[in-house]
Amino acid sequence: MISQDIMIQMIDVNKWYGNFHVLKEINLTVHKGERIVICGPSGSGKSTLIRCINRLEEHQEGRIIVDGIELTKNLKNIEKIRSEVGMVFQSFNLFPHLTILQNLTFAPIWARRMPRAEAEKIATKHLERVRIPEQADKFPGQLSGGQQQRVAIARALCMNPKIMLFDEPTSALDPEMIKEVLDVMIELANEGITMICVSHEMGFAKTVANRVIFMDGGEIVEENEPNEFFNNPRWDRTQLFLSQIL
Amino acid sequence: MNTPPSWSGSSLLVFKPRPSLPAPRQTVGIIGWLRTNLFNGWFNSLLTVIALGLLWQTVPPLLSWAIFDAVWTGGSDACPPGYEGACWVFIFNKFRVLMVGLYPGDLLWRPMLAGGIFVTLAAVTVLRLMNPGKLIALWFLLPLPFYWLIAGGLGLTAVDQSLWGGLMLSLGLATIGVLISLPLGILLALGRRSNVAIVKSICVGIIEPVRGVPLITILFMASVMMPLFLPVGLNINNLLRVQIGIILFSAAYMAEVVRGGLQAISLGQYDAAKSLGLNYWKTTALIVLPQALRHVIPSLIGRCIALFKDTSLVIIVGLLDFLGMVKASAQDPEWLGHDTEAYVFCALVFWIICFSMSRYGRSLERQKEEE
Numbered sequence A: 001m002i003s004q005d006i007m008i009q010m011i012d013v014n015k016w017y018g019n020f021h022v023l024k025e026i027n028l029t030v031h032k033g034e035r036i037v038i039c040g041p042s043g044s045g046k047s048t049l050i051r052c053i054n055r056l057e058e059h060q061e062g063r064i065i066v067d068g069i070e071l072t073k074n075l076k077n078i079e080k081i082r083s084e085v086g087m088v089f090q091s092f093n094l095f096p097h098l099t100i101l102q103n104l105t106f107a108p109i110w111a112r113r114m115p116r117a118e119a120e121k122i123a124t125k126h127l128e129r130v131r132i133p134e135q136a137d138k139f140p141g142q143l144s145g146g147q148q149q150r151v152a153i154a155r156a157l158c159m160n161p162k163i164m165l166f167d168e169p170t171s172a173l174d175p176e177m178i179k180e181v182l183d184v185m186i187e188l189a190n191e192g193i194t195m196i197c198v199s200h201e202m203g204f205a206k207t208v209a210n211r212v213i214f215m216d217g218g219e220i221v222e223e224n225e226p227n228e229f230f231n232n233p234r235w236d237r238t239q240l241f242l243s244q245i246l
Numbered sequence B: 001m002n003t004p005p006s007w008s009g010s011s012l013l014v015f016k017p018r019p020s021l022p023a024p025r026q027t028v029g030i031i032g033w034l035r036t037n038l039f040n041g042w043f044n045s046l047l048t049v050i051a052l053g054l055l056w057q058t059v060p061p062l063l064s065w066a067i068f069d070a071v072w073t074g075g076s077d078a079c080p081p082g083y084e085g086a087c088w089v090f091i092f093n094k095f096r097v098l099m100v101g102l103y104p105g106d107l108l109w110r111p112m113l114a115g116g117i118f119v120t121l122a123a124v125t126v127l128r129l130m131n132p133g134k135l136i137a138l139w140f141l142l143p144l145p146f147y148w149l150i151a152g153g154l155g156l157t158a159v160d161q162s163l164w165g166g167l168m169l170s171l172g173l174a175t176i177g178v179l180i181s182l183p184l185g186i187l188l189a190l191g192r193r194s195n196v197a198i199v200k201s202i203c204v205g206i207i208e209p210v211r212g213v214p215l216i217t218i219l220f221m222a223s224v225m226m227p228l229f230l231p232v233g234l235n236i237n238n239l240l241r242v243q244i245g246i247i248l249f250s251a252a253y254m255a256e257v258v259r260g261g262l263q264a265i266s267l268g269q270y271d272a273a274k275s276l277g278l279n280y281w282k283t284t285a286l287i288v289l290p291q292a293l294r295h296v297i298p299s300l301i302g303r304c305i306a307l308f309k310d311t312s313l314v315i316i317v318g319l320l321d322f323l324g325m326v327k328a329s330a331q332d333p334e335w336l337g338h339d340t341e342a343y344v345f346c347a348l349v350f351w352i353i354c355f356s357m358s359r360y361g362r363s364l365e366r367q368k369e370e371e
C-alpha cells in the first residue's frame, strides 16, 4: 500500500545542547503515508528529534530533507516546510486570546494569505471532523483538555499539511479524555496522512503504526513493525522499557 | 405522633412556602451598616469617635474657606489682604493663562477646539463608546491636526512656541510622550530579548543608562547639552528637545514594563506559531504582543500617570507648563497672597486627571479578570 515517495529523510543527524549530545547519528527515512510511533524513556531525545523535522530545533551535523527540501539556514525554506508540516504539542499551545475559530483561521489567513471566508469554511469543516463545531466562538480557556487538543489538531489540519507531527498529544490529558483524542488521530491515520507520533499509548501504536521506533540516550535503538516490536524486542533496553510501561 | 404523609391514594400534599420574615434589625439598614463597619468592638468604636472628632475639627473650617466665605465674583480688589476665605476670583481671572499660557487671546478658539476634541476623545475612551482598534488609531492620528491647530501654518496664523503653556502644554507633552514612548518601549523590549547580539546591546545600552538617571538630569541634558552635540545648522528648538527627553525617559520605563509582559508568554506559543509557518514579525505582532500587553495594562496606565505628573518638571528648563503658570500667577504683584488657592487648584486638576486615569486602569483590569 505504501508508495515509495520519501517524505522525510534524516541522514547521520547529530545535535548537541552545549556539551550534551542529545541526538546521536540519527538515520530515519519516512515514506509517504507511513505512520510511525516513537517511544522511549524520558529524556531520550524523542521531542528533540521530531522538533528537528520542522526546525523548531536546529541540528548541527547531518542532513534533514523534508518533502524534497533540505533544511538549512534558509528562512524561506524553513517557512515553506513548516507550513507543510503540522505539529501538535503535549500542552496544546492554543492561542488563548483568540477564539477557537480564529485559532484555526489564523495561519491560513496570515501565513497563506487565504481570504477570510474561505479560511472559515475550511476551519468549520475541520472542527466538524474533530467533532466540536459548536465550540467555534468560545475561547480556549473555556474548553476541556481533550477538546483543546482536538482544536489543536484541527488547527494544524487547516494548513492542509502533508505530514503531521505529534509530541505526546495525550500525556497531559485526564484518562477519560485520552480516547476522544486518540479516536481523532486514528481517523486521520486511516485517511493516509503521513504521521510521526511520540507516544506511550501502546494500544494506539498497535492499531495505527506501520513502524515503532524505540529511542534511548539520543539513539534509535530499535525499529520494527508493531507486532514484532512488542512481541519480540531484540534488545535488552527495549525489553526493559516495554516491561515498565505495559 | 405525626403520621407520615401517605403517597398512595388521592390525598396528595401540596407544598406551601412559608412567608418570608423581615431580616433582623441589627444586620440591615443604616444601623446594621454602622454596627458592622464603624462600631464592631470597643477599639473600632474608639477609632470612629476619634475620626469623627478630627473631621469635626477640619471639615467645617475647610468648607467655610473653600465655599461659604469664598469670594466668587469681583476684581483683584474683591479679596482684601488678610481676608479669611478662598479667593476663587483669582483663579477665574488667571484661568486662561493656567490653561493655555500666553497664547494670543484672539486665537483662543484654536486651543479650545483642540481641548474640546481631546476631552471628548478621553471620555469616549473611558466610557468605551468605540471599538479599541479605532480608538487607538484616533489617538495616534490626532496629534498632527492638534499640532497644526496650536502652532498654525498652512493658512492659520503661526503662534510661536514660546507662547504655549499651561495645562495645554502639560497635556501635550504627556500625550505625545505616551503615544511615541509606548511603541518605542515595545521595540526596545523586543530588542532586548533579541538573539542578535548587536540589537540586544543597543537596546540595553539605551534602557539602562536612561533608567539610571533622574528625569531632571535628562531634561537638563536635552535642554542645555544636546545643542552642543547637534551638527551646526541643525537647530532643534527647546520644546522639541525637552519632548524628546521625555519620550526617551518614558520609553525606557515602558520597555521594562513590556518586558515583564513578554516574559509571561510561554515558549509553547512561539512553538505553535512557528510550526504553523508564521514568521517572527507576524508571531510577535499578532500572537505575542496582544497577550503580553494585556498582562501589563495596569502597569502601563501607571506609567502614563507618572509621565503626566513628571511633565511638571519641565519648569526647570524654562517651559511654563501648568505648574509653571500656577507659580507665575501666584507671583503676580496684582494678586499677591493667593498661593494657597493657586496650589489647591493645581492639585485638584492633577488629581482629577490622574484619578480618572487610575480608575480607567482599574476598570480595564476588572474587565480582564472577567474574561
Ligand SMILES: Nc1ncnc2c1ncn2[C@@H]1O[C@H](COP(=O)(O)OP(=O)(O)OP(=O)(O)O)[C@@H](O)[C@H]1O
Pocket: A017, A020, A022, A040, A041, A042, A043, A044, A045, A046, A047, A048, A049
Ligand atoms: N533547550 C535545551 N537545553 C538543554 N538541554 C535540553 C534542552 N531541551 C532538552 N534538553 C535535554 O535534552 C534531552 C532530551 O530532551 P527531549 O525533550 O528531547 O526528551 P524526550 O525524549 O522528549 O523526553 P520526555 O519524554 O520527557 O518528553 C533531555 O535530557 C533534556 O534535558
Ligand SMILES: [Mg+2]
Pocket: A046, A047, A048, A167, A168
Ligand atoms: Mg518530550
